[in-house]
Amino acid sequence: MESEGDSNNLSGVQHIILVLSGKGGVGKSTISTEIALALRHAGKKVGILDVDLCGPSIPRMLNVHNMNVHQCDSGWVPVFVDQEKSISLMSIGFLLERPDDAVVWRGPKKNALIKQFISDVAWGELDFLIVDTPPGTSDEHISTVEALRPFRPMGAVLVTTPQAVSIGDVRRELTFCKKLGLPVIGIVENMSGFVCPHCTECTNIFSKGGGEELAKYAGVPFLGCVPLDPSLTQTLELGKDFLQEFPKSSTYTSIVSIAQQILDKASDSSS
Ligand SMILES: Nc1ncnc2c1ncn2[C@@H]1O[C@H](COP(=O)(O)OP(=O)(O)OP(=O)(O)O)[C@@H](O)[C@H]1O
Numbered sequence: 369m370e371s372e373g374d375s376n377n378l379s380g381v382q383h384i385i386l387v388l389s390g391k392g393g394v395g396k397s398t399i400s401t402e403i404a405l406a407l408r409h410a411g412k413k414v415g416i417l418d419v420d421l422c423g424p425s426i427p428r429m430l431n432v433h434n435m436n437v438h439q440c441d442s443g444w445v446p447v448f449v450d451q452e453k454s455i456s457l458m459s460i461g462f463l464l465e466r467p468d469d470a471v472v473w474r475g476p477k478k479n480a481l482i483k484q485f486i487s488d489v490a491w492g493e494l495d496f497l498i499v500d501t502p503p504g505t506s507d508e509h510i511s512t513v514e515a516l517r518p519f520r521p522m523g524a525v526l527v528t529t530p531q532a533v534s535i536g537d538v539r540r541e542l543t544f545c546k547k548l549g550l551p552v553i554g555i556v557e558n559m560s561g562f563v564c565p566h567c568t569e570c571t572n573i574f575s576k577g578g579g580e581e582l583a584k585y586a587g588v589p590f591l592g593c594v595p596l597d598p599s600l601t602q603t604l605e606l607g608k609d610f611l612q613e614f615p616k617s618s619t620y621t622s623i624v625s626i627a628q629q630i631l632d633k634a635s636d637s638s639s
Pocket residue numbers: 389391392393394395396397398399420423425502503558559594595596597598600601604605
């Protein structure tokens with residue numbers, strides 16, 4: 369990555385990807401985590417920066433919620449999720465005294481912490497840094513994008529659910545990206561159909577295809593659908609790697625295909 373920023377901590381990071389959603393609870397942290405795991409399975413070294421200050425759920429999803437970060441000369445050392453050190457994570461969850469503590473801060477304090485997270489984490493060499501943001505398009509998003517701008521992020525992955533109300537919020541995300549000059553890598557439709565735990569048949573309980581239609585309308589790539597899969601919920605709750613546990617599932621195929629498109633785009637942008 370051609371860095372023009374003044375922080376050395378991101379100079380070893382090849383590609384930065386922001387994960388955004390217009391609404392809360394649509395599965396942004398889930399998609400961030402699964403993309404990171406899929407990239408790791410593809411042999412990449414991945415960092416995750418969880419700037420969702422009010423709902424830092426990734427430490428639990430990766431089963432490292434009891435770990436602590438410590439300081440080194442160049443800032444915080446992120447938590448390594450595996451022994452091979454192929455996934456590292458920094459989250460406000462590691463700085464709270466108790467996991468259930470709430471971060472009740474006003475905007476300026478949150479923005480200052482986000483800037484610190486972006487400049488002061490010693491990531492080392494990474495192929496990808498995935499930045500999981502809070503829902504919406506608030507001040508915190510502007511701070512995140514502005515602080516990352518010198519490091520030329522690859523772009524944003526927008527997560528939506530199939531319902532019209534969530535799709536409408538993604539339209540706002542698209543406008544946000546355009547205004548801030550942040551490229552859109554593509555849209556992911558999450559909770560798209562329900563995978564029956566008995567027969568693994570996928571049923572479209574909500575309307576389907578809204579994410580794809582919106583992508584076509586906006587002229588941005590559609591990266592794919594991830595179904596609502598109880599096995600995925602369960603593995604995330606237990607902090608297990610879904611891709612390792614369910615390699616024959618259709619959900620596995622969907623997640624790996626999304627990660628592959630990101631890899632293809634990254635290699636296009638590097639060449
Ligand atoms: N495709 C899916 N299949 C099964 N469960 C899912 C799926 N996507 C998300 N979930 C579950 O839905 C819940 C909310 O997901 P998640 O925390 O990823 O949402 P979010 O958009 O990041 O939320 P927030 O607004 O708090 O940041 C979690 O319990 C997660 O395990």
